[in-house]
Amino acid sequence: MADLFDPAQIVVEGHTADVYFLRTREILQKVGLNPVVTMEVFPARDGILCGMREVIALLRRVLPQGSQVWALEEGEMMREKEVVLRIRAPYLSFAIYETAYLGILAQESGWASAARAVVEAARPTPVISFGARHVHPEVAARLEYAALVGGCASCATPAGARLGGIDPSGTIPHAMVLIWGDTVKAATAFDRHMPPEVQRIVLVDTFRDEVEEALRVAQALGDRLWGVRLDTPSERGGVTPDLIKEVRARLDGAGYSKVKIVVSGGVHLEKIRRFKDEGAPVDAYGVGSAISSSSPIDFTADIKAIEGVPIAKRGRIPGEIANPRLKKTIG
Amino acid sequence: MADLFDPAQIVVEGHTADVYFLRTREILQKVGLNPVVTMEVFPARDGILCGMREVIALLRRVLPQGSQVWALEEGEMMREKEVVLRIRAPYLSFAIYETAYLGILAQESGWASAARAVVEAARPTPVISFGARHVHPEVAARLEYAALVGGCASCATPAGARLGGIDPSGTIPHAMVLIWGDTVKAATAFDRHMPPEVQRIVLVDTFRDEVEEALRVAQALGDRLWGVRLDTPSERGGVTPDLIKEVRARLDGAGYSKVKIVVSGGVHLEKIRRFKDEGAPVDAYGVGSAISSSSPIDFTADIKAIEGVPIAKRGRIPGEIANPRLKKTIG
Amino acid sequence: MADLFDPAQIVVEGHTADVYFLRTREILQKVGLNPVVTMEVFPARDGILCGMREVIALLRRVLPQGSQVWALEEGEMMREKEVVLRIRAPYLSFAIYETAYLGILAQESGWASAARAVVEAARPTPVISFGARHVHPEVAARLEYAALVGGCASCATPAGARLGGIDPSGTIPHAMVLIWGDTVKAATAFDRHMPPEVQRIVLVDTFRDEVEEALRVAQALGDRLWGVRLDTPSERGGVTPDLIKEVRARLDGAGYSKVKIVVSGGVHLEKIRRFKDEGAPVDAYGVGSAISSSSPIDFTADIKAIEGVPIAKRGRIPGEIANPRLKKTIG
Amino acid sequence: MADLFDPAQIVVEGHTADVYFLRTREILQKVGLNPVVTMEVFPARDGILCGMREVIALLRRVLPQGSQVWALEEGEMMREKEVVLRIRAPYLSFAIYETAYLGILAQESGWASAARAVVEAARPTPVISFGARHVHPEVAARLEYAALVGGCASCATPAGARLGGIDPSGTIPHAMVLIWGDTVKAATAFDRHMPPEVQRIVLVDTFRDEVEEALRVAQALGDRLWGVRLDTPSERGGVTPDLIKEVRARLDGAGYSKVKIVVSGGVHLEKIRRFKDEGAPVDAYGVGSAISSSSPIDFTADIKAIEGVPIAKRGRIPGEIANPRLKKTIG
Amino acid sequence: MADLFDPAQIVVEGHTADVYFLRTREILQKVGLNPVVTMEVFPARDGILCGMREVIALLRRVLPQGSQVWALEEGEMMREKEVVLRIRAPYLSFAIYETAYLGILAQESGWASAARAVVEAARPTPVISFGARHVHPEVAARLEYAALVGGCASCATPAGARLGGIDPSGTIPHAMVLIWGDTVKAATAFDRHMPPEVQRIVLVDTFRDEVEEALRVAQALGDRLWGVRLDTPSERGGVTPDLIKEVRARLDGAGYSKVKIVVSGGVHLEKIRRFKDEGAPVDAYGVGSAISSSSPIDFTADIKAIEGVPIAKRGRIPGEIANPRLKKTIG
Amino acid sequence: MADLFDPAQIVVEGHTADVYFLRTREILQKVGLNPVVTMEVFPARDGILCGMREVIALLRRVLPQGSQVWALEEGEMMREKEVVLRIRAPYLSFAIYETAYLGILAQESGWASAARAVVEAARPTPVISFGARHVHPEVAARLEYAALVGGCASCATPAGARLGGIDPSGTIPHAMVLIWGDTVKAATAFDRHMPPEVQRIVLVDTFRDEVEEALRVAQALGDRLWGVRLDTPSERGGVTPDLIKEVRARLDGAGYSKVKIVVSGGVHLEKIRRFKDEGAPVDAYGVGSAISSSSPIDFTADIKAIEGVPIAKRGRIPGEIANPRLKKTIG
Numbered sequence A, B, C, D, E, F: 001m002a003d004l005f006d007p008a009q010i011v012v013e014g015h016t017a018d019v020y021f022l023r024t025r026e027i028l029q030k031v032g033l034n035p036v037v038t039m040e041v042f043p044a045r046d047g048i049l050c051g052m053r054e055v056i057a058l059l060r061r062v063l064p065q066g067s068q069v070w071a072l073e074e075g076e077m078m079r080e081k082e083v084v085l086r087i088r089a090p091y092l093s094f095a096i097y098e099t100a101y102l103g104i105l106a107q108e109s110g111w112a113s114a115a116r117a118v119v120e121a122a123r124p125t126p127v128i129s130f131g132a133r134h135v136h137p138e139v140a141a142r143l144e145y146a147a148l149v150g151g152c153a154s155c156a157t158p159a160g161a162r163l164g165g166i167d168p169s170g171t172i173p174h175a176m177v178l179i180w181g182d183t184v185k186a187a188t189a190f191d192r193h194m195p196p197e198v199q200r201i202v203l204v205d206t207f208r209d210e211v212e213e214a215l216r217v218a219q220a221l222g223d224r225l226w227g228v229r230l231d232t233p234s235e236r237g238g239v240t241p242d243l244i245k246e247v248r249a250r251l252d253g254a255g256y257s258k259v260k261i262v263v264s265g266g267v268h269l270e271k272i273r274r275f276k277d278e279g280a281p282v283d284a285y286g287v288g289s290a291i292s293s294s295s296p297i298d299f300t301a302d303i304k305a306i307e308g309v310p311i312a313k314r315g316r317i318p319g320e321i322a323n324p325r326l327k328k329t330i331g
Helices: A019-031 A052-062 A091-122 A137-149 A158-164 A174-180 A183-193 A210-224 A241-253 A269-277 B019-031 B052-062 B091-122 B137-149 B158-164 B174-180 B183-193 B210-224 B241-253 B269-277 C019-031 C052-062 C091-122 C137-149 C158-164 C174-180 C183-193 C210-224 C241-253 C269-277 D019-031 D052-062 D091-122 D137-149 D158-164 D174-180 D183-193 D210-224 D241-253 D269-277 E019-031 E052-062 E091-122 E137-149 E158-164 E174-180 E183-193 E210-224 E241-253 E269-277 F019-031 F052-062 F091-122 F137-149 F158-164 F174-180 F183-193 F210-224 F241-253 F269-277
Strands: A036-043 A068-071 A085-090 A127-129 A200-203 A225-230 A260-264 A284-287 A299-306 A327-330 B036-043 B068-071 B085-090 B127-129 B200-203 B225-230 B260-264 B284-287 B299-306 B327-330 C036-043 C068-071 C085-090 C127-129 C200-203 C225-230 C260-264 C284-287 C299-306 C327-330 D036-043 D068-071 D085-090 D127-129 D200-203 D225-230 D260-264 D284-287 D299-306 D327-330 E036-043 E068-071 E085-090 E127-129 E200-203 E225-230 E260-264 E284-287 E299-306 E327-330 F036-043 F068-071 F085-090 F127-129 F200-203 F225-230 F260-264 F284-287 F299-306 F327-330
Touching (some): A019 A091, A052 A085, A052 A091, A091 A299, A137 B137, A158 B019, A174 A183, A174 B091, A183 A210, A210 A225, A210 A241, A241 A269, A299 B174, B036 B091, B052 B068, B052 B085, B091 B127, B091 B137, B091 B269, B091 B284, B091 B299, B127 B137, B137 B158, B174 B183, B183 B210, B200 B210, B210 B241, B225 B241, C019 D158, C019 D174, C019 D183, C052 C327, C085 C091, C091 C127, C091 C137, C091 C269, C091 C284, C137 C158, C137 D091, C158 D019, C174 C183, C174 D091, C174 D299, C200 C210, C241 C260, C241 C269, D019 D091, D036 D091, D052 D068, D052 D085, D085 D091, D091 D127, D091 D284, D091 D299, D127 D137, D137 D158, D183 D210, D210 D241, D241 D260, E019 F158, E036 E091, E052 E068, E052 E091, E085 E091, E091 E137, E091 E299, E091 F137, E091 F174, E127 E137, E137 F091, E137 F137, E158 F019, E174 F019, E183 E210, E183 F019, E200 E210, E210 E225, E241 E269, F036 F091, F052 F085, F052 F091, F085 F091, F091 F137, F091 F269, F174 F183, F183 F210, F200 F210, F225 F241
Parallel strands (some): A200 A225, A260 A284, B260 B284, C127 C284, C200 C225, C260 C284, D200 D225, D225 D260, D260 D284, E260 E284, F127 F284, F225 F260, F260 F284
Antiparallel strands (some): A036 A085, A036 A299, A068 A085, A068 A327, B036 B085, B036 B299, B068 B085, C036 C299, C068 C327, E036 E299, E068 E085, E068 E327, F036 F085, F036 F299
16 A cells, blocks of 8 residues: 555546647647746635645646745635645646645545534534545545544544554444344454454344343343444434443443443434533444535635746735735645 | 446445445444345436446345345436336345445436537537546546447447447547647647558647648548647637638548548536537547536435334335336346 | 213312402392303314313303304314303303303313324324323323324323223333342243233333343244333434334244234324334324323403303404304203 | 313224224123233433323223332423323223323323413413413313413313312403403492402403503503503414513603513414513413414323233333332222 | 696706716807717616607707607516617707706616515505605606506596596505594595595504494494505504405404405515415505515616717617617607 | 605695595585594604605695694604604695605605614614615605615715715616727716716626626726626526625736725615625625615505594504604694
């Protein structure tokens, strides 16, 4: 597994660029033009900046000596239309990467911003990113990285965890319980064969009533059980605040007050807020589409000066827009 | 540029899998279990199926001899909860790819379904996918491929166009006009240096009034001008139906009735419908976030039989759900 | 248990009359006035007329020879402001019963009308009235009678059933299951000790998962099991269409396709419509507050003639309002 | 008229019980089971508790020596799901009364809570309960009692007033005015024949304009007139704030500033608030359907322990729920 | 009283023109420019054209020989942006009247369009325009004229009636009833002193109940009474459909079925629709602010050609817009 | 041009009076009745009083010696139903002017109140009234006068300005630019031929892009240019906050920071608030239909005493309503 922050070859070669940039480069080369251009990049709405680390890696690779780049840092809060990136460099060196750097920032900032909203709603309960299954596997690790930048406590895939510098987090899937035919048998097998540093978190809604299963699993694994996961399907009314309270009360009543409760399955912002309002004793949330279904944040790149002379297209004001938060990153 | 439909190494090696599938595989291997499992995959809402081509490529690579797969075809309409994919194979052979095949289908079907809605609203006016700049470059080509599957007439990146088996489509970016300092000069340079098969479509909102520029460009390029593109920024009120009509009337009045009008910039479903209702004479739409901002369509994979015995988790009904539309694809 | 259609002594003696009627009677007696008055009674909104049987019984008891009464029949559809009852009699004989006959019609018609709406939504699935627990026990039988008039197939209390001329309907309460400590044990005890004409309908949501319990009960009672009742509490997401389908599928899969499914617990109009739309295989509904929480239908009694001379208060038109649907009931 | 707080014979004999309780009792008797059970009762929403006095009277009559009951007091504010009644007694002694005690609490608390809302909106203007005509006469007295518990100043029926320990309140009905053919004649007859302790409140909207009648009546009765009642029908626009102000101004202008104004006729919460906002000089409100049309408050009874062992059905937490507000009432 | 369709001197002299037209005229005169200009006038929304008669009178007075004018006719339906007036004339002859002719059309078309909506809602019941009191007396006659153009059957002022070529319509004001101190006395005085061709329509809500007054007036005037007018103030609930029905029923009951009922007082579109839906027997409506409170319809005048050469400002298309409905009116 | 505050002859002669006042006058004269009447006038809603100056001029002309009038002053804030005018005079002297004085107050107060709302929203940016083209020219001057009373800084017609005691305000119309064929040529002609005290405000949206034209005009007129006017048509997206900012930035960037920006074209309340919120640098607003489209404020005149005896029609309270804000104006 190569360094995921390095730009892919297909990108560096320009295959993913909008073709008009490729054509512009070709024409400029033919006529021998390559002015130093100041390009400013800004988002269409407020959010959490994410993807800048990759963008800087891409720019370091393509910009010639003497180029200059200013940028906000990964994970910073950004405002609508705030300049988050300024590039001052010969235009031919980076013209064709506009599609790429806008795309990286757009999608990853969209995910990070959605994650931040979820994390703030759930605080202080930690949130685990479970959304890899909603996006193409080649960007799944970026989704999870963005979720971590947005404040998630952990994520589910090894590649995503590696990007974030942590260990991946997981429980037992329904599939494993189905194959063993019984939750307790599956949990016992998991407990026997997994190294001790892996938390024992057992899914308890596969076959029987959640309360019944939670108690059976707690009895079977004893102190080694870290927690149970409730993932009741919507066909069965989903996970309700009262179900969580009931599981908690029954576990406590049976002496298992150390066993934690992880909640997953359609956990969206509104649901988290309702759970909090109703005092549901959740120890961790597993969140998927609340993050993965977020829209990209549209970013725009504007030429604001050519060879030092302020210029702009109609609708924009010529010249650089001062932003004291920007830091010199290259040059 | 390798075949983009082939699974990436990082996926095949399982780095992008949810870790609990990796652990389940490890435990099953340790206890020597590998039952033949029937897995069914269905979407959470109606839409256009996309990504199946990649999924089948992945399964072909990992499933052992004797496995069976049934699937709907790329681009088919699918219904909420309809089974679109059924895998009958030894579980260990495909357990860890659940995250990947769900993710491919989820994101690409989300994009294709949004594209279909846009294409239907615009029909018979063709739609060009311009959304690569909103997504990570490593999936930009899939976005454009999905847009083509959804019905778009063309797209902007070479990689995307290659996936769809067409040539990419493009105009002249604002950047090029800014560097030449004048729309007509930029258009003339483009016209001189591009091969004849590239359509001359000139952006006319960079410096001056769109009507004025359209007439100047038409005069400069004569019959070689295929069309003009209106991309008026929101700061200037965006592209309105009346602006399109006015440009059309002025071009016609000056004898340029063959010059087409391409409209881009925040072109969403509602805008397209309004343009149609008001009779705006648009010859093609360039659409970005109306497609790229769509959410993935959540897909679920359920084990419905183990060694031929119907089974299911709570909330699902055991056994295969018949779907006469499925076609045997592997085995 | 006396005849519930007969007026109670407290009513006949006037203790439940608005005191101003008692005072009016006293004054009229003192001054020796007792004109023949024509009184017309009409509802404030459309609905199902109920309570007329009791009202006629009351009037028969108090009106002197020569009095005349016209009325619509029990259970008829009535229109807003339609005259449903006309009394022509010496005023002193019935003046103090205005509060009583308006109240009987108001509350019972309110219930019957609500029941009709529920029954029409559920048709052809039968509806059982379970709402006695929401009203004072001295009118519980009337609530159930009104529900039957409105179209319910049966009800839960012996007194209500007697008013409607049917046998009461019931299952096994949660309390009995809790005392036996197990659903199957409770069901078996019920089966052993109840006469054969009592239907075996077993509640299956007390301790374990509904599907699991339904299968255990079916196995235990065999052909003697008439049906199971789903009453999943809202804390557990309530009864969902998918739960009903799942129970049905599992019972069918195990060969118990003759076992019926009764659904109760917060079954309101909207829920019934949704269940129908989604094709939930319900065999009977138990409905409580959808009927018992309905508001009374306000009825008004207006003097329209005195000694044959048309008269009315402001806002009303003097003289009788012809209604060919009225039938001569007394006199 | 017997004590209305005593349970009716039909209730004590179990005819109004849901039949499954009767069957449970029969089976338990056959198998010789009669455990001591702890039952807790709680409401589904916030409100004013009413009916507890009757419930305690019922329980005192049926529970054996040694039983224990804890309860909130009549008229207390209660919270959603707060335990308002706890019974610890041999189950057979009270099993069949669950329908009855829930029903008493449900309907009377519903009325009392609605009355409270009206009284608070009208405060400091007193509210008189006029709703007997909307409910069955056998519960009319309970409706009025509940209205008094909710804060009404008086009510209209002798039976209701007796339950509340006050004298009933009344005016002159439209019928009496119609029979005399003139408001002043009717008022004069009333004045001549009623004992002096009965307040002279004359209805002034029967034949002529309210202002004209109010002045005529004031002139006729002089200091003996306590007040006038405005009950203008909706056909004539109902009672408006301006009408009340006009009547007040005209009475004051003619020297009758001591004559009070009672307003009735469709007086709902919103109307009271609007009257207050607009400064309408109302001295008392007569309120009917704003109280009588309220829905019952659903109460639930849950077994929480059997022979001292905590137990509960799914969705509820086993064992007693502490409520320091409960008072030992029996035992 | 001069001809109200003739332009006032203050207008002809240009005092009411926007000053920039006066300045433009001055500059053109100084530089000796006076091109033949084609001006087109169109409305901003659909409506009934009104004021064209005055506009043509103004243009006839100011345009030189050889000028040409095309126009739609007074009272025609016009569409949003449809050309309703085209002037082809030396610019200096009419430049300063743009403010005037736009204003005449704007305000009168606004009124006529509102009148049309009211008339269509009330059809076949006739509508009388009563709105003079809401506008400045110098345009009151135009308001009423526009109301007649919109379809009203008559109006209240002599000047307005004269513009419309009819006789004015009126009843008896509240003031006259107050001065006589009694409705019947005022009606009798009116009857005695007015010529026979004036309809006897008596206002019946001044002092006493409307029903009582209507009957008294009918008795007093006999066959000479044409109708009664209900104008109950909002303080008394306004005129309701039931009040109209009651007055009708009482008049009919007393043998006065020939007496008509005129309704006024806050009669708006919605009220008319409700009265119609509820079958209120209205013989004529008096309508004020439903017409007078309407907004002007904004009209725009665009130069579309100068000396025959098509031209236009940005946002408009150069050259005349064909409209076959236009008729040559001048030249 | 006569004094516009003097009543027109057509009004004084009664041609614009509701005919029933004329008839009442005739009857009163015939029977020899002419009581001293106290009339009170009040508005139906809050607003700015306007037109009182004209009303007093009318009353001074018609009331006999010994009459008394109290009034609020022009431009004062008035409350719903507050008495703003009290007339105590022989009824025949002013009976027929009720239509006129109500109409003057209604329409002018409606305009002044709308102007006040606009002025307050725009504060401290001044507002110029441009609405003469939406109303009949015979009241155009009153509209503008009312706008000035409401707080506008200036207006566009000489007659309106004269009523307000100021000079009219104007720019260059589109027509003039079209005739010269170029904005700069038109501006130069204006500059050459207008006296120096007329502000040079040039419309910059006629032919080319607003930014381009603004810079060209600034260059051509130098220090003599007071400001530019933006009036971009809705067909082109209207004037947006960003366009204003861009024009400001470009003018400043080119050294023309003294050139002001006037904004017109569909400037309504909400638009002004949005412009302010977004910090658009507007120096003056030209406002038309936001003022001219306002509805009249309905005024009512009630007789409250006849020969000193309090009286009123139903719905109103007899006698004068004290208002300490009233000032003795006549008598």
